[in-house]
Amino acid sequence: MAECVRLDSSTSTHTMDKSITLPPDEIFRNLENAKRFAIDIGGSLTKLAYYSTVQHKVAKVRSFDHSAKEASSDKLYEISVQEEVTARLHFIKFENAYIETCLDFIRDHLVNTETKVIKATGGGAHKFKELIERKLGLKVDKEDEMTCLIKGCNFVLRNIPHEAFVYAKHADSEFRFQTTQPDIFPYLLVNIGSGVSIVKVESEDKFERIGGSSIGGGTFWGLGALLTKTKRFDELLQLASKGQHTSVDMLVKDIYGGSYGSLGLTGDLIASSFGKSATANKEFSQEDMAKSLLHMISNDIGQLACLYAKLHNLSRVYFGGFFIRGHPVTMHTITYSINFFTKGEVQALFLRHEGYLGAIGAFLKGAEEDNPNQYSWGENYAGSSGLMSVSPEMNPMQRARSGTFDMLEMDRLERKLVNLPLLQDPSSYIPDTVDLIEDALAREYWLYCFEDALDGVVKRAVASQPDMPEAAERAEKFRQKYRHKLQTLRQQPFAYGSLTVRSLLDTREHCLNEFNFPDPYSKIKQKENDMALKYYQKAVKSLDELSWEERQFALVRGVLAGNVFDWGAKAVSDVLESDPEFGFAQAKQQLEERPWLIDSFDRWFERLKGPPHRCALFFVDNSGVDIILGVMPFVRELLSRGTEVVLASNSGPALNDVTNGELQILTERIAAMDPVIQAGLSEDRLTLVQSGSSSPCLDLSRLDKVLANVVRERKTDLVIIEGMGRAIHTNYYAMLSCESLKMAVIKNSWLADRLGGKLFSVVFKYEVPDGQPSQDSAAS
């Protein structure tokens, strides 16, 4: 994986975009291929969902026919860019006032739709039914609101990591995202619209409205409009956030003079909401009354939610509905109330895509024949506008951005993603090492770093498509889009869930793909693979000449030195430009001498003296020297020891990481030169699988189902993770239920500094899970 590097030429301008009103054609992306529609019309917002196919370019590698000997001097494989059609879900949120404009636009641009029906839900569905049918010529099919809501909720909880968060107003990071639980059920959904519905969800299809309350968002709005001169919901919340409820509410201390000690009721507790306003001749400020009202309603809902959670023994309680919808004030008061009533036993959870639940659910109802639940889906960071805080103080971007539209796009991943079966505790697994929402210092550095590296990425993207004159223009659009994302994240780190180095990298990949740069490194990878292959035999030969003991160390050093090779890392790219063999030797010299920053080599060495592992799962990193001269000899040794090897590589391209397609070809070529690899392949002891990911990082909770099956069938007892992206930015703290080896070279000074090392420091982390007898004792 490549790190971002400082480029001196970088002069980033931090001017914020002025008020842009996004034209509908940028909102309704891929509309011409829309296959299916669903609409959720609420009191003030309309949410439209459509499913369409997206044609985009993908890089494919194809092996030349090497039986014809003359090809051997030529390139290793052929790279072609092909058009691929994938499925994408689009969700757009806009104010009801725009509905007619939007419907007109859809009608004018709809080309390929097969459907004759539009699924509709939400309170406003009947109001606009006639309009939709007339404008679009589609039949409106109404779906039950609650069913849609629950369906949508299940969908986002299952498919979007970090969908749910805890809100903590006074914490360093207001948004604390929750890790995705392997089992999302059972949970309580408290939907606060005009009234409140409390729904217990036990499985995909089993849910029950166990209760509710008439005191909800409508009460806040209705009573608020009567008590103040403010008639709009958002403005009432604004008023409330400025008020002091203590002048209107009767507190415990107003009755007791202090606290009510024997019951543990503190003096500041509200004893009677509006208790002080029971007098005819006093004026109360609008702000104070609005605040008191907000407290009264939030507390009441929180209390009821707790009572229901207790009665049904549920600890996961999600809150949604227009009363919540990203409003920090209401999230805070609800959170406070839940904490108070459950003494911290239940946490109030909120959802990033809460506003889309109904639309998603309605869409899923209509798409049941497409089996959307059979696939995994992933949020497309390039096409989604992300969570925006509604509070203007918190969100200076709000006005810069068009406040009128919000978007969410989800890609259908062609493969079902599951947990790695070897995770010690899937429910507590967090892939990312540093949460940049919490760690402001790290956030500042990485956001700066990614912005700084942008010029280089743009340059590389243009260079990767020399035959396309418009590449420069597309690359420029990519630059704008990604820079805008970075700026958004600077303002709202929580926009896409947890902000991590991984999410920054993934966002960049999504944006590159968006502008048809499917694999900017393809040619570099090709050249590098080609050159490295030439030295494979020589490298293996020199390793074979070493004693067993010397070889074990040399193999590890080889993997580490190979990992130094990284086109993204400025520090090494110069060396690479010249002579790779020389480079490899140099890289070994660059490596830190033992003892390494993290050094459990001695334990690993002892372990190797013991019985061979049954099967090793190896998550590989870069192409070229890394995979060919570093990883392959290591794999060869494992095979020779009698250990089966599963090589897991990316399904799609990401930076200079070797993809599964490339690795297939490389392995074949190596097999042709190396009988050990050859035997491994033919005896099915060496297997290549794809990880299901196209990220430079690794999320062990979202891996290809096939990989998981192979791991299980082969009784894998060793997991090897290589490289910064997979072993440091992610999985550094991952606990596995079998032995594991994490190897990486730190190629970023800032990070090295943070970990207490220096540039090219080595992390070699060999771990044996607690309770498992260390096998090296058996060997001695």
Add this chain to the structure above:
Amino acid sequence: MAFNGHQRDDEGIDEDETPTKQPRSDKEKPSDEASASAGRAASDRRTSNSTARLRSDSVKKTRPPFPWFGMDIGGTLVKLVYFEPKDITAEEEQEEVENLKSIRRYLTSNIAYGKTGIRDVHLELPDLTLCGRTGNLHFIRFPTHDLPVFLQMVRNKHFSSLHTALCATGGGAYKFESDFRKMADLQLHKLDELDCLIRGVLYIDSVVSSGPSECYYFENPTDPDLCAQKPYTLENPYPLLLVNIGSGVSILAVYSENNYKRVTGTSLGGGTFLGLCCLLTGCSTFEEALEMASQGESTRVDKLVRDIYGGDYERFGLPGWAVASSFGNMMSREKRESVSKEDLARATLVTITNNIGSITRMCALNENIERVVFVGNFLRVNTLSMKLLAYAMDYWSKGQLKALFLQHEGYFGAVGALLELLHPS
């Protein structure tokens, strides 16, 4: 409540009489600065006085001297119970100090005190035997914000010279403790309000035998035509859920007289009803607010299930008449302009009452208790709320829960405080 409001002629005499009959010289006449020291002096004298009396009658040993009061100082109302002995012997009459007589006369010969003090005559318990004495128990209330007026009167009547302990409960017993000391030279004996409440409920229920039954319920609460108030015998009361609706609400699970816990509470109580009504309608008293509510129509203010779904929301078993969003119709400007103050008062009452019902029902389920007793002054002359509560309990629990009410609604804390005076626990 203006206790010194000169309602009756004899009160004027009291005021004049007191200083002269008082065994105190004029120079000791309390003023703000001198009251503390004057009080001490007075109580020294009283001690010797009472010792003499106690010697004369052994039965009296366990009995505190008159007057017997119990007080509950809430957030909105002060509740006072007063035991008027009717078996005073001639000898006693002779011994009785003049200001004790004057207090008795003042309290029993009036039904209203000043502008805001009221004696609930209909609740009076006659011929009650307490600690071997027979008399009438009187129930008096006045707004907490008039407490200074009350204290002034207490001071003017030299209550402190009687040297009886004043047992008080409610938050005000704590908040105003120093006011009692400074303004009226009285040391309050502070008691926990929930202890008093439970003690009071159990006591009153046990002593009321004649007249209307203390405990009652509504038969056929779901049928407005057949709905009727029926007596209920709280013979074996435990476990019961006791819901005290004052300014705020406390919900207690009671397993025996001494074993209870506060399950939860809500700040949406009587104070919220009155407070919101004052803001929404410009009214100023509970009675006014209730009167308006009785004439209004909440369905013009609230959004009902049928307003959203056209009828029942069958999928979830929600009837069309159920309120989906309290004040939900008030989101629309036209509807805001078309509702009356009476409608708003009614909606406020219904909202608060239903919410209490809803929280109570959840507590009953969580605590596994089927009997719910509602008390507190929010229910005073508030049949509307009582019927709503009875209905809500019955309907949403499908007949599992029974809502019970007590005649002496808001006075149990004060009664409990009086009992503490007579039988310290």
